[in-house]
Amino acid sequence: MTRKNSARHKAIVRRRIFIGLCALILALVTALIVFIVAAVTSRPEDGNTSDIPSSSEQTGTASSSVPSGTSDEGSDNNKSDAASSETDSVNATVNGELNPKYTNLLLVNGENPLPENYDTDVRKDLVEIDAKYRNNNYVTQIHKDVYPYITAMVAAAQADGVDLRVWSPFRSYAIQKDLFQKQVNRVGGDEAKAATVVARPGTSEHNTGLCADFNMASDAFENTEMYRWMVENAENYGFIMRYSEEKQPITGVIHESWHWRFVGINAAKEINDLGMCLEEYVEYLQKETS
Numbered sequence: 577m578t579r580k581n582s583a584r585h586k587a588i589v590r591r592r593i594f595i596g597l598c599a600l601i602l603a604l605v606t607a608l609i610v611f612i613v614a615a616v617t618s619r620p621e622d623g624n625t626s627d628i629p630s631s632s633e634q635t636g637t638a639s640s641s642v643p644s645g646t647s648d649e650g651s652d653n654n655k656s657d658a659a660s661s662e663t664d665s666v667n668a669t670v671n672g673e674l675n676p677k678y679t680n681l682l683l684v685n686g687e688n689p690l691p692e693n694y695d696t697d698v699r700k701d702l703v704e705i706d707a708k709y710r711n712n713n714y715v716t717q718i719h720k721d722v723y724p725y726i727t728a729m730v731a732a733a734q735a736d737g738v739d740l741r742v743w744s745p746f747r748s749y750a751i752q753k754d755l756f757q758k759q760v761n762r763v764g765g766d767e768a769k770a771a772t773v774v775a776r777p778g779t780s781e782h783n784t785g786l787c788a789d790f791n792m793a794s795d796a797f798e799n800t801e802m803y804r805w806m807v808e809n810a811e812n813y814g815f816i817m818r819y820s821e822e823k824q825p826i827t828g829v830i831h832e833s834w835h836w837r838f839v840g841i842n843a844a845k846e847i848n849d850l851g852m853c854l855e856e857y858v859e860y861l862q863k864e865t866s
């Protein structure tokens with residue numbers, strides 16, 4: 577090999593090494609970009625509705641995109657965005673008083689009507705329930721904090737072969753007023769009697785977006801597999817039976833097997849364990865913290 581050929585050969589080798597290095601760097605950069613894109617796109621989004629709400633033991637796990645069970649102890653602050661929002665029961669009480677921002681335990685009844693502006697305020701927090709979870713096209717919205725739980729609950733019931741459907745979730749003040757008037761007419765103008773069956777406008781939980789009637793607003797619901805499934809499972813999704821026959825003297829409302837109220841998973845389980853209705857539980861919490 578001549579000196580000239582040798583120099584040319586070295587130049588070719590250098591060029592090949594250079595091209596090889598370029599290719600290697602390009603491959604590394606590509607791999608890095610792919611990795612970053614994959615990491616970003618696989619991040620769970622808030623409001624993903626198909627997963628089952630995780631229990632309090634599973635709070636804050638990266639794979640869980642549904643608000644996790646709230647912690648009454650407030651010891652677990654390393655939670656997902658959704659779980660650390662105002663729905664977290666860590667905010668349930670402030671200086672012994674129920675935090676008005678803590679909507680899960682908002683008590684609405686004949687003695688605790690909603691403030692006048694509530695109807696307007698709540699609307700910005702409402703979301704549309706997907707049609708596959710409901711059997712009513714007239715009223716279709718629920719509070720955004722309840723959405724992941726109610727849809728996961730209905731999906732779980734349906735997976736168990738039980739055709740649970742949301743019948744009546746959020747109702748506006750105007751709709752409630754209309755329903756109440758119809759009930760008043762039905763009972764011959766007796767407003768007090770009507771109020772034991774249909775809440776007066778401003779005193780209905782339905783105006784909060786935190787509750788729902790399921791399948792039908794009828795006593796017939798109590799004899800269905802949907803009802804039996806709810807009695808068995810609703811607390812695992814943060815729902816309680818709001819108006820039992822036993823608690824009618826306290827709630828002032830007849831037993832409504834179809835009406836279920838969202839309070840959060842821990843509160844639902846505690847309410848059931850204590851055998852309380854929401855009125856009693858709110859009072860109990862206030863005493864506990866005062």
Ligand SMILES: [Zn+2]
Pocket residue numbers: 782788789832834835836
């Ligand atoms: Zn109801």
